Amino acid sequence: MTPLVSLRGASLKFGKRVLWEGLDLEINPGEFFAVLGPNGSGKTSFLKVLLGLQELHSGHVELGGRPVERGSRQIGYIPQQKSFAPDTPLRARDLVGLGIDGHRWGLRLSGKSVNRRIDELLDLVGASDYAKVPLGQLSGGEQQRLRVAQALASEPQVLLCDEPLLSLDLHHQLAVSALINQQCHERNSAVVFVTHEINPVIDYVDRVLYLAGGQFRVGTPEEVMTTEVLSELYDSHVEVIRANGRIVVVGLPDATTHFHDDAHTGSAEGH
Ligand SMILES: Nc1ncnc2c1ncn2[C@@H]1O[C@H](COP(=O)(O)OP(=O)(O)OP(=O)(O)O)[C@@H](O)[C@H]1O
Numbered sequence: 001m002t003p004l005v006s007l008r009g010a011s012l013k014f015g016k017r018v019l020w021e022g023l024d025l026e027i028n029p030g031e032f033f034a035v036l037g038p039n040g041s042g043k044t045s046f047l048k049v050l051l052g053l054q055e056l057h058s059g060h061v062e063l064g065g066r067p068v069e070r071g072s073r074q075i076g077y078i079p080q081q082k083s084f085a086p087d088t089p090l091r092a093r094d095l096v097g098l099g100i101d102g103h104r105w106g107l108r109l110s111g112k113s114v115n116r117r118i119d120e121l122l123d124l125v126g127a128s129d130y131a132k133v134p135l136g137q138l139s140g141g142e143q144q145r146l147r148v149a150q151a152l153a154s155e156p157q158v159l160l161c162d163e164p165l166l167s168l169d170l171h172h173q174l175a176v177s178a179l180i181n182q183q184c185h186e187r188n189s190a191v192v193f194v195t196h197e198i199n200p201v202i203d204y205v206d207r208v209l210y211l212a213g214g215q216f217r218v219g220t221p222e223e224v225m226t227t228e229v230l231s232e233l234y235d236s237h238v239e240v241i242r243a244n245g246r247i248v249v250v251g252l253p254d255a256t257t258h259f260h261d262d263a264h265t266g267s268a269e270g271h
Helices: 043-051 092-101 112-124 140-152 170-185 227-234
Strands: 005-014 017-027 032-036 058-063 075-078 158-162 190-194 207-212 215-219 239-243 246-250
Touching (some): 017 215, 043 058, 043 190, 075 140, 092 112, 092 140, 140 158, 140 170, 158 170, 207 227, 215 227
Parallel strands (some): 032 190, 032 207, 075 158
Antiparallel strands (some): 005 017, 207 215
């Protein structure tokens, strides 16, 4: 199987600050890949590398067997939530429509098929009721559901999601995670899902990249989300408890980001 995402010997540093070093990783079609870690550990930076917006300090990154490039049509992207300005006049359905034909230099594809697809996507994220409302008048969660619909519109081969469940209520968290999982397993996309909280997607996740303190671990949730592995990553005793199919991490250090001046390279497991 040709991987959709491939990193070899990848490192990212800002000045003396090491986010990760020596990362070798392949993400395959149909894989739901979660990126976890505390604030400032480099989760968003990891997505930026895949989007071609952040150069690696060293190593190589490829998407679909080719060097990454900005604006790739292979990629769907749900950015970390920022609200639209209150006076944004674009309507909900226009935003979703941009995901379908927005790449055609402003020439909208007319026709029933586009409208049908927009209606279908709005329905999938439960946004049909506010299809014609200007974006600026919608709540944070309502706007977020539209970003999900927009990113899914082009049925991307690689779907990059930066905390897509933030500000969604439980019902919509479940609906949106199921939708992203559908894109992954039914359409065979690779999903890279950045999150602070693995539980809402625990049933879907195939593998995890856990970033902390300039180190990382890669593997299945069973391999990575353990007392031993997380205690080592945080350089402090952390207890991982499993109950009713959920994972609870107890005793995370107060300072969410640790600096390891002598940062060791994390070992890649689970390949
Ligand atoms: N262009 C840049 N120049 C210098 N430092 C940067 C740059 N981009 C990111 N950083 C730093 O790298 C670290 C990782 O940032 P990033 O946004 O990737 O973290 P994150 O894991 O997504 O955090 P959060 O959970 O808070 O969203 C941060 O400390 C950030 O300040």
